[in-house]
Amino acid sequence: MSSNVPIPGGxxxxxxxxxxxxxxxxxxxxxxxxxxxxxxxxxxxxxxLLAVGEPWNLAPxxxxxxxxxxxxxxxxxxxxxxxxxxxRYERQSVGGRWHEPAWRPSLIGWVGLLxxxxxxxxxxxxxxxxxxxRVWTGQL
Amino acid sequence: MIRRLFSxxxxxxxxxxxxxxxxxxxTTEVPGDCVLDENAVLQVLLLIDQSGSLQQTDPDDQRITGxxxxxxxxxALADQVRQIxxxxxxxxxxxxxxxWEFLDQDTLGDFLERVETVGSEDDQDHTxxxxxxxxxxxxxxxxxxxxxxxxxxxxxxxxxxxxxxxxAEGLQRFYFAQPVTRENVVExxxxxxxxxxxxxxxxxxxxxLGVSSQIVLLGDESGVDExxxxxxxxxxxxxxxxxxxxxxSFQSVDDVSxxxxxxxCSSQVGATxxxxxxxxxxxxxxxxxGVVDAGPVPYQLATEVRxxxxxxxxxxxxxxxxxxxxxxxxxxxxxTNALVARPVAAPFSIEISGVAEVCGFVVAQPAxxxxxxAAPTLYQNEPGEFVVVADGPHGRLDGEALGRIQVTADSGxxxxxxxSGWPVTVPTLPAAESFDLTVGMTSGPGLVDSATQNFTLNxxxxxxxxxxxxxxxxxxxxxxxxxxxxxxPKDGGELCLVGPQAGMTDAxxxxxxxxxxxxxxxxxQVEPGGMQTVTMGVTLERAGFAQGVLEFQTxxxxxxxxxxxxxxxxxxxxxxxxxxxxxxxxxxxxxxxxLMLGLLWAILYGVNRLIxxxxxxxxxxxxxxxxxxxxxPTEYGGLEIGxxxxxxxxxxxxxxxxxxxxxxxxxRVERIVSVVPWVAPYARIGLGTDWVGAHQGxxxxxxxxxxxxxxxxxxxxxxxxxxxxxxxxxxxxxLAEGTAQKAPGVLLFDIRTARGADASRxxxxxxxxxxxxxxxxISTRNLVVEMERTGDS
Numbered sequence: 001m002s003s004n005v006p007i008p009g010g011x012x013x014x015x016x017x018x019x020x021x022x023x024x025x026x027x028x029x030x031x032x033x034x035x036x037x038x039x040x041x042x043x044x045x046x047x048x049l050l051a052v053g054e055p056w057n058l059a060p061x062x063x064x065x066x067x068x069x070x071x072x073x074x075x076x077x078x079x080x081x082x083x084x085x086x087x088r089y090e091r092q093s094v095g096g097r098w099h100e101p102a103w104r105p106s107l108i109g110w111v112g113l114l115x116x117x118x119x120x121x122x123x124x125x126x127x128x129x130x131x132x133x134r135v136w137t138g139q140l
Numbered sequence: 141m142i143r144r145l146f147s148x149x150x151x152x153x154x155x156x157x158x159x160x161x162x163x164x165x166x167t168t169e170v171p172g173d174c175v176l177d178e179n180a181v182l183q184v185l186l187l188i189d190q191s192g193s194l195q196q197t198d199p200d201d202q203r204i205t206g207x208x209x210x211x212x213x214x215x216a217l218a219d220q221v222r223q224i225x226x227x228x229x230x231x232x233x234x235x236x237x238x239x240w241e242f243l244d245q246d247t248l249g250d251f252l253e254r255v256e257t258v259g260s261e262d263d264q265d266h267t268x269x270x271x272x273x274x275x276x277x278x279x280x281x282x283x284x285x286x287x288x289x290x291x292x293x294x295x296x297x298x299x300x301x302x303x304x305x306x307x308a309e310g311l312q313r314f315y316f317a318q319p320v321t322r323e324n325v326v327e328x329x330x331x332x333x334x335x336x337x338x339x340x341x342x343x344x345x346x347x348x349l350g351v352s353s354q355i356v357l358l359g360d361e362s363g364v365d366e367x368x369x370x371x372x373x374x375x376x377x378x379x380x381x382x383x384x385x386x387x388x389s390f391q392s393v394d395d396v397s398x399x400x401x402x403x404x405c406s407s408q409v410g411a412t413x414x415x416x417x418x419x420x421x422x423x424x425x426x427x428x429x430g431v432v433d434a435g436p437v438p439y440q441l442a443t444e445v446r447x448x449x450x451x452x453x454x455x456x457x458x459x460x461x462x463x464x465x466x467x468x469x470x471x472x473x474x475x476t477n478a479l480v481a482r483p484v485a486a487p488f489s490i491e492i493s494g495v496a497e498v499c500g501f502v503v504a505q506p507a508x509x510x511x512x513x514a515a516p517t518l519y520q521n522e523p524g525e526f527v528v529v530a531d532g533p534h535g536r537l538d539g540e541a542l543g544r545i546q547v548t549a550d551s552g553x554x555x556x557x558x559x560s561g562w563p564v565t566v567p568t569l570p571a572a573e574s575f576d577l578t579v580g581m582t583s584g585p586g587l588v589d590s591a592t593q594n595f596t597l598n599x600x601x602x603x604x605x606x607x608x609x610x611x612x613x614x615x616x617x618x619x620x621x622x623x624x625x626x627x628x629p630k631d632g633g634e635l636c637l638v639g640p641q642a643g644m645t646d647a648x649x650x651x652x653x654x655x656x657x658x659x660x661x662x663x664x665q666v667e668p669g670g671m672q673t674v675t676m677g678v679t680l681e682r683a684g685f686a687q688g689v690l691e692f693q694t695x696x697x698x699x700x701x702x703x704x705x706x707x708x709x710x711x712x713x714x715x716x717x718x719x720x721x722x723x724x725x726x727x728x729x730x731x732x733x734x735l736m737l738g739l740l741w742a743i744l745y746g747v748n749r750l751i752x753x754x755x756x757x758x759x760x761x762x763x764x765x766x767x768x769x770x771x772x773p774t775e776y777g778g779l780e781i782g783x784x785x786x787x788x789x790x791x792x793x794x795x796x797x798x799x800x801x802x803x804x805x806x807x808r809v810e811r812i813v814s815v816v817p818w819v820a821p822y823a824r825i826g827l828g829t830d831w832v833g834a835h836q837g838x839x840x841x842x843x844x845x846x847x848x849x850x851x852x853x854x855x856x857x858x859x860x861x862x863x864x865x866x867x868x869x870x871x872x873x874x875l876a877e878g879t880a881q882k883a884p885g886v887l888l889f890d891i892r893t894a895r896g897a898d899a900s901r902x903x904x905x906x907x908x909x910x911x912x913x914x915x916x917x918i919s920t921r922n923l924v925v926e927m928e929r930t931g932d933s
Contacts, residue, residue, distance in 0.1 A: 055614040055715060087366050088747040093754060117740070121733050129728035133720045134685070 020087040039083035040112030047080075047116050048073045051123045056130070066131070072124040080116040084109070180221040183240065184214050185279050186255070187272060189295040189358075190230040191367040192305075194262040196348055197296040197358055198396050202474060204259040206356070206403025209499035210292050211243070211251045212548035218244035219429055225286075225836055227279060228254045232264020233301070235275025245660030267297055269371055270315055270335050273342035280349045289351040291388075292407070294554070296358040298368030299332045301325050333367040336375075337383035341377050347385030356406060357392035359398055365695040373642070400474045411446060412436055412585060419495035424460070425449065427500060428489040437504040437584030438541040440485045443533050444503035449492045451475040460491040462751075482511065485534035505533040509579045514563070516706040520597045524569040525782040528579050529561040550578040552903045569597055596701075602631040603696035603706045610676075612713035616720065620677035623712060625658075627674045632699040635674070636663035639693030646684035653681045654690050654714075668699070676710075683718040690714055692765040744817030747901035752800045752811050752821065762860055763792040763891045764804035765903055769865050771918070772880035779875070781915040784882055785909055789900045792891065802858045806866065807886035809858040823857050826850030827886065835910035835919055836862055844913040846921050860889035863910035867918075876922050878908065885911075 087109045089097040188207055205535055211226065218224050226243035230236040238258070272293070280289050301311065303322045310319020313328055315335055322329040336342045346353065353375040361369065374383020376390020393402045414435050419425040432439035449457040456470035456477040466481040481490055492498075507530035514525035528547055530537040537545070542557035553564035559830060569575050578592040604630050610623045629634065637658055643651040656678045658664045664674060666804065678690065690712040697705050765787030772780045795804040802809040810824045826832055826849050835844045845851055853862075865885035867875075875881055887903050 014921040
């Protein structure tokens, strides 16, 4: 019987002697939690770097600028959002009774998420929106 | 009548010669190979036959018209040379001298009158070439200040001492010892060729003086005896006749009506004759730029085209069409038409009909060489690149016209023209402060000009300069896109944008041209001082998606040496798009944001739901027991509550569990995941009755409440301890009326908390503690309900 699933980052307090499955769960959960936090933070950094020095409007063709915006959005969809899902899951699945969220300090994860989303939508998305709008209106 | 016509024609030709441009034209053909320049001094002797034979050969005085043309032609040169001395003389049996007087536009009228006076004389009985040439040779001087001497000699026949008109006492001739009589007239006439042509003769004397003889013979040359022909032809340039230096010209005209035409043609000085000019079979003559270009000079250098045409007597040629304004004067009597047009280097066409013969002349100005340095700065001991361009009377020459111009340089090598000029390469510039390059330019016969340009070596230009290329810019629409340029004024001067418009290729591979300005104009004046910021505006001809580098050519002219121009280029990296539709952009951005938020919500909600699917193993320790409680109202408005049926140990059971639900008899605990992602999952707890009273605890934080049907609890309430009782509405009403009621209840708790003791006793304690709190809550709720009903406070 598994019991008292530990909280990531909470040390080995939740692991009980004689329960190897529980310890493995703790280890795996902690690893995934850290990975998700790292992915959120690194993605935010990369998306931010992709936004540096780029014009706010785009020319047609897969120019470097255009590719950067597309890469930023791809990172957002492929990495950031799944990482946040893992971040969220791992934080809750090892929570308190009947999976109540255990609100542990995870500022990096939340800042990474918000920064990634903000830049992806507010900068890269805006640039691509201009591009789409112009193509849509037939001004190509 | 004839005189009036002559006068009319004369006035017209005067008008032609007075037209501006004639005076300034470069002389290309002047008798005697004279060079006309501002230092030239001309002496022209117009010698007109006055013999009585003219009454038969030229009864209408056509020679006067021709002689006038001669005078006007030379008068037209007056502005080009320092001085023209002109004399009108007549001859017959003797020489009737005139006087040397200055000919220019002011004195032209006097000379024309003099020509009419002298030319109208035809009262002399004989034609004596010896007297004519003796007088002419005496008239010309050997003055070194005179650079050109011309004898224009008109005669209507051969040297002839008419024996029928000899006086009885004989005619005194200085070259014949006795008076000439019928008996010795042949002997006297025989002396003439020797006196003229032999060594020391008049032809040689005139030749030594540098006199060029222009001879016009009225009459059939074949009717002239051999001696006279030798003199006329020999002095007229035929060296084979051994009479004179051969620097003259001769023309004969047997039809007197052609005389004005011939004299007008032969007197066209300062102009180049157009070759191969002839009307077609229908008498139509077309002269265009090609005809002029077939001449010795490019038509771009032509400033005037003179066409002298002859039709038939009484029917002069007429202008059919012309793309140029022309001045045209026709003489009906002689059938002669004189036309002057001024081409402007552009293609033109002049068509004249009724033409029997024509002579055409073009007045041209030499191309003026302009020497420029190909590089703004020349350095000692290094190769020097120069460019020579040609300025014509109508502007700078280019294209094929350059191929007809010869350019020489005193240093270096002149290359082939490249369409705009000639490159000149000097292998090594001297180790001196400056370098002089002299360039000669020959545009055609007699059209020679040269220029010398001094170039300072190793001299910095110090013209205003753009110190750095501007950063890339991007924008919407057609601009103007404003760019700040950092300009180092250095010594000050002018900074200009020159050259063709720049262009960039758009997404459709079509070129978008761009124009640029510096602070609103092509050029700006930059004053010396510190670094200045100049705003450059770039405007596109149309909007489009484009990214590229616009290359603008710049020219900087330093204030200190404006003749030196530094050229450069300015590259603008421009990324441009059409103006976007802001509403559409907003919609797309909003859509993207909604998509992101939707995904985020899906993650939050989905994870909560996913978590809800995971069983909580701690619920395996939870047990429940049913019990019955009795609630009895007291006289003080309170409730007494007690356990009617306490649970026994055997009554404790394991609830039915699913990941999201826990059923403990009548008690149902459901795990609810809110659609609002920031709300934590909670538990919805109820007994299936109208009212539920619950006490969560004991423990911290405990909570007691009474709610209708269900209440919102914490998810961890599913692990107990939790004491709940259920009441119907009617029971609640009866309690309010003071009637005791029995209520079913459920206890939920972790069986481990009863370890080491009887579960029933522990449960009873829990139920007892909790029921008291629940009863108090119900009392309070009933009191509030009662007060609301009665209106008490």
